[in-house]
Amino acid sequence: MSDDSRPSPSAGPSAARTAAVIPAAGRGVRLGPGAPKALRALSGTPMLIHAVRAMAASRAVSLVVVVAPPDGAAEVKTLLDAHALPERTDFLVVPGGRSRQESVKLGLDALPAGHDIVLVHDAARPLVPVDTVDAVIEAVRDGAPAVVPALPLADTVKQVEPAGTPGEPEPVVATPERALLRAVQTPQGFDRATLVRAHETVTGEVTDDAGMVEQLGLTVVAVPGHEEAFKVTRPLDLVLAEAVLARRRLNDGF
């Protein structure tokens, strides 16, 4: 079966065009000292380049907007120039802000007209498979204003009364039913006008973009996520990412 016969979102003239905004402006404090997280290498290639390629791998994505560390936009532009993307994919680089939310907003502000679907994807999730990206786009095309890839939880989750001092015992106040919970990933997909409205009207801290759309009173839907879409957050996650890349190289060899 050729790659073109697979039921993935096409980039045909009648299809809504999709842009991906990649917030990559964080420092990566939890990863420990070093370069900004998005610029750290995985298997010799900066994490951000893996993330950009993961978005560009979808035939539907025609533009990638990278939100760079505030003082690193020129360096990021040079990096992207040096790593070839598919011919159908354009890119833009803008400097980011102090919070993820601010960085995403700056990326949205830079979006040219003509892209009706927007993905927001963490640079810190460099290994998301293209099938997950396409599934998110497909659900937006099917009419959902906001879509999140999500996985069931492996761990039971407890709600606690947070201790004032780190390391102190914390009283458990509730155990939410695990079967009803999902861990959400990126790319999250949106009808562009809805996401822009959410970023213009919702104030206060939110940890994901879909959460802002929920605050508008709209329905967000979850589609199956993927274990390889995990976020590189702590040093152990780098070990896992390298192992995933090694496994891919091995499988490609057959």
Ligand code: CTP
């Ligand atoms: N991000 C961003 N601008 C910020 C903060 C975060 O664009 N001011 C981006 C990060 O670059 C990352 C994504 O948001 O791709 C998810 O954030 P997270 O994993 O928390 O990354 P960091 O904030 O860099 O890590 P840490 O919280 O450990 O410092």
Ligand code: MG
């Ligand atoms: Mg952070």
